[in-house]
Amino acid sequence: MSPSFFSGLSRRTLLAALVMLPAFPGTLVPISASAQTVTTDSPLPSWNDGAAKQAILNFVAAVTREGSPDFVPPAERIATFDNDGTLWVEQPGSTQLTFALDRVKALAPLHPEWKDKQPFKAVLENDMATLAKTGEQGLAELVLASHAGMTTEEFEKIVIDWLATARHPRFKRPYTELAYQPMIELLAYLHSNGFKTFIVSGGGIEFMRPWTERVYGVPPEQIVGSSIKTKFQMRDGRPELFRLAEMNFIDDKAGKPVGINEYIGRRPIAAFGNSDGDLEMLQWTTMAGGLRFGLIVHHTDAEREYAYDRTSPFGHLDKALDAAVFNKWTVVDMKTDWKRVFVFE
Template identity: 70%
Template sequence: MESRVKPTIGSFHLDRRALLSSLTVLPLLSASLHSRSALAQSQRDPLPSWNDGSAKTSIVDFVRRVTDQGGPFFVPPQQRIATFDNDGTLWIEQPMYVQLAFVLDRVKGMAPMHPEWKGKQPFAAVLDGDLNALAASGEKGVAELVAVTHAGMSTAEFETIVTDWLVTARDRRFKRPYTELVYQPMLELLAYLRANGFKTVIVSGGGVEFMRPWTDAIYGIPPEQVVGSSIKTRFEMRDSIPVLFRLPEVNFIDDKAGKPIGINEHIGRRPIAAFGNSDGDLEMLQWATLAPGARFGLLVHHTDSEREYAYDRQSHFGKLDTALDAAAVNRWTVVDMKNDWKRIFAFD
């Protein structure tokens, strides 16, 4: 049945001296009590940004079952693996994938060194801001852009480029760094699972070396627990220094059926829980949940056009169609972002 949800596009610094000179004892006491109350609430409720309902209950019930040492569904900690898609599951993916925004900015930044790009597609489309022409270039065109912007350098150089870009790049709708556009309810979920002995792993179609420089700081997920698409690299000695040089050749695409393969090759254990938001995550959820024992699958359904975006079956990015139908058959939890999340971002 066709969904009615349509896609849409589109430090706090505390000065101690000022505090001591301007605040009275009463406000300080009130703030202290409020802080203690918030702490107590967070201890009672590990998922405070989630509204009470079936989605939140299903998560808590699953964790209780697999951590109940005397229960029939107990899972030893070393087997508690939970895999997470990144784009659209942990952070924003509209109006385009963040890594695609990185590619476009890289093309524009490199253009002065390549005047021939003005008359060559798909580069001309990027420089002219013609997204329709870019889309017409298809996967081949995007692959060409990725090859030019992601290769021809060492892995260390690429890490620096990604890190520097994330510092300055801003989402055009929210006017914030992309690293602030992560979903607060999912951050709480990651922390809740780790507090209960789970290893949380990112399994994304995005570039593995695009994600690894920042996932630890943003998600608490270290580089060795990130699985993603990759290009080929070559070992070289440069001035007696060993480097890995990035080549303009695809090594592995960690999407759709590639996700279970990537999980098997990089993790070596079958996850007991998987979290995604699109058809690209279907096979990962099937691999994690269609097996004996306690299993859990969850899809984030983007239904909130006011606080974020609303999209599913017709979206060019993060299409959720086949997997949404499969969720009902396989009894996966579907998160209605509008109704299940009290807030979407930490700044809400």
């Protein structure tokens, strides 16, 4: 998938479109149980000893130790995590964008006219440069053409089936196997210390809910994401919720603190991200009273995963990387701070 496609479209436009797109069926592949649990007495076993790991341990110790001046009651121990690039791989493009393009290809046999009509022709020919030139209007056409009325339950099944069959172009594995083992351990470690963990992502909330508990141990009610409007109606005597081709909320950048306030109702004391899309969430979390913790995953390992930051169209990390210095956020160097990236290593 060419980076030129992503640079030709705004992130907001991509997010607005992606929450509406269904895909095609298959069978769900279970992820290894070792990806969900820490199987050693040592906390964060996939992290190398160093400043990043120690900062996490020090923060958790300070806010959970009764009598500490920084003690935080369990009810207020809220931690928020971005998803793409923070908890699982987001290169060479977001998983949900791949999901959307696959949907167009799956529907193509029902629409022979698409082979000569843009932007569908570009998708079917894997011509991402031409697709990028169609801009926001082209992406909107893909959304309208590929989205059909369906219930939330039908959409959930479609997501699960797609994840079972889709494979990452580089690693040739299901996307759910490309969650970062160190971050899964971190989620479990925080949970074991009385934290309630939430995923706060620009991705579609109903795209994430079917699998986050199985992969991350984070249940669907603790997912905050972009969403479309749904409509209640009776169909064949049954109450159903139908997904509509209309945006409800975009949970990205300045939208993340808004989403946290609306869905969670408490300001987090810890936030974890990897890009400028997480800047406002990190600011909202850490620029408040009491001990707070902010962390950025910096992708520096081209051999085991990818290396990218300031010039990447996905996971663009520029302003937030500079802000980390002034705000004393922990920056994780993937290459040096993680013993392993994925559970299968």
